[in-house]
Amino acid sequence: METITPRSTNGIPAEKLDLNSKNDSKQQIIYTRDHFHTEFDTNAYLTDFYTKIEDPAMQLVLTFLPSIVARLPPRKRLADFGAGPTIHVAACFRNHVDEIYLADYLPQNREELQRWKNGESKFDWGAALRMMLTREGKDWSKVVETEAETRAKVFDIFYANCFEQPSIQCGKDLEGKFDIITSVFTMEYCCNTKDEYQTAIKNVVEQVIPGGYFIMGGILEETWCSFGGRKFTCLFITKEFMLDCLREAGCLVDDEKNCYLLEVNGMFLVCAKKAEN
Numbered sequence: 634m635e636t637i638t639p640r641s642t643n644g645i646p647a648e649k650l651d652l653n654s655k656n657d658s659k660q661q662i663i664y665t666r667d668h669f670h671t672e673f674d675t676n677a678y679l680t681d682f683y684t685k686i687e688d689p690a691m692q693l694v695l696t697f698l699p700s701i702v703a704r705l706p707p708r709k710r711l712a713d714f715g716a717g718p719t720i721h722v723a724a725c726f727r728n729h730v731d732e733i734y735l736a737d738y739l740p741q742n743r744e745e746l747q748r749w750k751n752g753e754s755k756f757d758w759g760a761a762l763r764m765m766l767t768r769e770g771k772d773w774s775k776v777v778e779t780e781a782e783t784r785a786k787v788f789d790i791f792y793a794n795c796f797e798q799p800s801i802q803c804g805k806d807l808e809g810k811f812d813i814i815t816s817v818f819t820m821e822y823c824c825n826t827k828d829e830y831q832t833a834i835k836n837v838v839e840q841v842i843p844g845g846y847f848i849m850g851g852i853l854e855e856t857w858c859s860f861g862g863r864k865f866t867c868l869f870i871t872k873e874f875m876l877d878c879l880r881e882a883g884c885l886v887d888d889e890k891n892c893y894l895l896e897v898n899g900m901f902l903v904c905a906k907k908a909e910n
């Protein structure tokens with residue numbers, strides 16, 4: 634496995650995923666996954682994390698995902714698992730795959746994705762796309778074109794649940810046939826125990842074809858994080874445990890040609906190939 638640990642540009646640790654701290658009483662409560670349906674505020678989430686992209690976690694993805702994408706061979710089909718209401722991961726892959734599917738657990742997020750797909754979303758993805766274009770070495774005049782190209786590649790939006798099999802409700806034709814699955818800042822928030830985390834990763838990787846890739850971003854050794862003016866619990870995981878789970882799920886984490894791990898301030902991005910059989 635190739636491990637890269639760049640120096641932080643801002644020195645903000647992962648626990649400061651709390652940029653949007655608002656002094657209302659709800660900010661004092663730590664919600665769990667049982668509150669997602671009522672407390673995950675889709676608009677607040679987008680505004681907090683994707684209008685100015687000051688948050689180090691989101692910066693990590695937009696800064697480094699384009700270079701992971703550039704190292705991968707072009708593939709047919711990608712799913713972004715736990716996409717939330719976001720399209721930036723899809724945008725990073727727009728020129729690399731033929732078909733993109735967005736999958737999320739919450740109806741409010743899938744509705745926003747559908748609005749975006751229909752060209753009816755009010756959210757401006759300009760800041761995120763500009764950051765991504767910079768990393769791709771392209772100029773900012775291409776923002777509108779980039780969003781349109783991404784929209785054209787997004788074929789469908791599915792319900793996803795990492796505790797179910799199949800974990801993406803995509804119909805028999807697509808089940809287990811994704812060449813690449815991405816999942817960013819999702820697993821730690823869905824899982825209350827390490828056993829659940831292990832099962833969740835297995836269920837998601839099961840949807841990747843043999844020889845395909847699983848790309849995951851997450852937070853290490855943290856117990857809560859804040860978004861949309863709410864604090865949510867986050868499962869405390871170590872890097873070693875996360876890699877064990879990928880290994881158990883059939884990912885080639887011990888082979889440096891087939892696994893790339895980036896760590897910055899307690900956050901990680903990992904790209905691992907799934908064994909051929």
Ligand SMILES: C[S@@+](CC[C@H](N)C(=O)[O-])C[C@H]1O[C@@H](n2cnc3c(N)ncnc32)[C@H](O)[C@@H]1O
Pocket residue numbers: 666669714715716717718719737738739742793794795796816817818819822823
């Ligand atoms: C912090 S958001 C991450 C969204 C997006 N990937 C990003 O990077 O901004 C966590 C996502 O996990 C999803 N989620 C919650 N429980 C889930 C489950 N059981 N299975 C799959 N996704 C789930 C939520 O709907 C939410 O969109």
